[in-house]
Amino acid sequence: MKVPLLDLKAQYRTIKEEIDKKLIAVAESQYFILGKEVQELEKTIAEYINCKFAVGVSSGTDALLIALMAVDIKPGDEVIIPTYSFFSTAGVVARLNATPVFTDVDPVTFNMLPSDIEKKITKKTKALIPVHLYGQSAEMDEINAIAKKHNLFVIEDGAQAIGVDYKDGRRAGTLGHIGCFSFFPSKNLGCFGDGGMVTTNDEELYNKLKILRVHGSKPKYYHKIIGGNFRLDEIQAAVLNVKFPHLDKWSEKRRQNANLYTELFIKSGLATKEGLTDYSEKVLLPKPVYKSDKLKNYHIYNQYVIRVKNRDKLRDFLKEKEIGNEVYYPVPFHRQECFTYLNCQDSDYPVSNDASENSIALPIYPELTNEQISFVVDSIKQFLG
Ligand SMILES: *Cc1c(COP(=O)(O)O)cnc(C)c1O
Numbered sequence: 306m307k308v309p310l311l312d313l314k315a316q317y318r319t320i321k322e323e324i325d326k327k328l329i330a331v332a333e334s335q336y337f338i339l340g341k342e343v344q345e346l347e348k349t350i351a352e353y354i355n356c357k358f359a360v361g362v363s364s365g366t367d368a369l370l371i372a373l374m375a376v377d378i379k380p381g382d383e384v385i386i387p388t389y390s391f392f393s394t395a396g397v398v399a400r401l402n403a404t405p406v407f408t409d410v411d412p413v414t415f416n417m418l419p420s421d422i423e424k425k426i427t428k429k430t431k432a433l434i435p436v437h438l439y440g441q442s443a444e445m446d447e448i449n450a451i452a453k454k455h456n457l458f459v460i461e462d463g464a465q466a467i468g469v470d471y472k473d474g475r476r477a478g479t480l481g482h483i484g485c486f487s488f489f490p491s492k493n494l495g496c497f498g499d500g501g502m503v504t505t506n507d508e509e510l511y512n513k514l515k516i517l518r519v520h521g522s523k524p525k526y527y528h529k530i531i532g533g534n535f536r537l538d539e540i541q542a543a544v545l546n547v548k549f550p551h552l553d554k555w556s557e558k559r560r561q562n563a564n565l566y567t568e569l570f571i572k573s574g575l576a577t578k579e580g581l582t583d584y585s586e587k588v589l590l591p592k593p594v595y596k597s598d599k600l601k602n603y604h605i606y607n608q609y610v611i612r613v614k615n616r617d618k619l620r621d622f623l624k625e626k627e628i629g630n631e632v633y634y635p636v637p638f639h640r641q642e643c644f645t646y647l648n649c650q651d652s653d654y655p656v657s658n659d660a661s662e663n664s665i666a667l668p669i670y671p672e673l674t675n676e677q678i679s680f681v682v683d684s685i686k687q688f689l690g
Pocket of ligand 1 (some may be wrong): 364365366367390391393394436462464465487488489499500501
């Protein structure tokens with residue numbers, strides 16, 4: 306049985322008619338830049354996460370970049386981020402000639418470790434970028450308390466976390482000063498290329514983000530500040546407007562798939578419970594730490610990530626069985642060649658090192674069948690059991 310890591314064609318088939326109609330409508334209109342589709346999407350996302358303002362941008366990476374520009378990150382400033390994330394989170398900081406400073410991550414959620422932040426704060430620290438990794442919120446109350454105490458901006462990297470609820474139901478993207486989202490095709494809400502969104506409740510930041518999106522011009526051709534071309538295309542917004550009404554259903558299906566994986570891993574005897582970290586069992590299962598009866602999107606499972614010893618041999622085995630899998634992420638930032646100039650101490654990041662060496666993401670996309678999930682777990686049992 307073939308189990309791809311992701312099957313975008315399966316999703317497209319379910320909404321093909323609507324999507325195709327919309328694509329043709331955009332073609333007929335020949336209106337491609339900052340029109341009604343982008344406006345509609347901005348309104349939709351702002352309402353969905355319960356936030357005052359949203360600005361469509363060209364990618365999740367550009368969302369992070371424009372957010373840092375909006376809070377005036379300058380050369381020499383320091384920005385504290387987790388060392389375990391997609392490269393963008395670090396890249397955007399370095400591209401502004403600011404210095405990324407890394408924390409380790411929590412051993413259960415793989416999110417920024419709050420207890421690591423304060424020891425990294427210096428006079429140069431200007432901002433924190435917590436990442437809501439795999440689709441579960443970072444520990445934002447603790448992070449915000451530290452930020453407030455030291456007068457720092459909080460930029461949320463919510464690229465994997467559209468619609469995610471935190472504790473009391475406040476949503477990712479409204480918990481810091483600016484929220485950043487990605488519509489890369491593999492995210493829970495993905496377009497037909499690159500796209501992103503920044504969100505904020507601060508009107509001043511909102512106005513600045515809109516100006517930065519169009520090269521810093523206001524009025525047109527007059528520049529008080531320097532921005533870039535950070536626009537979201539109409540055609541991408543149109544695709545997202547068609548897909549959005551399905552988002553909650555898709556995230557729910559991912560959650561059901563995750564629950565089934567967890568149930569089957571426990572039944573198989575490879576694990577006994579979620580969130581263990583000490584390799585006392587063959588498979589370490591992810592744990593949704595904010596799970597409660599009151600929250601729907603306590604986790605949206607952009608990824609379902611387990612940890613095993615012998616990860617790379619398991620990957621070879623799964624590949625032979627045609628079971629898709631991936632490692633997010635094999636090299637934490639402090640081990641990246643491009644950041645050797647930061648002289649990081651490898652032993653400061655034990656959890657991230659462990660995660661990068663032993664974690665493996667399994668197929669979790671909404672259209673996955675229960676039979677496929679069983680086959681994945683059976684195959685892993687065959688290898689480890
Ligand atoms: C996908 C992702 C990004 C970058 O988004 P793009 O749209 O691909 O530029 C940033 N941070 C994290 C955590 C991501 O998963």
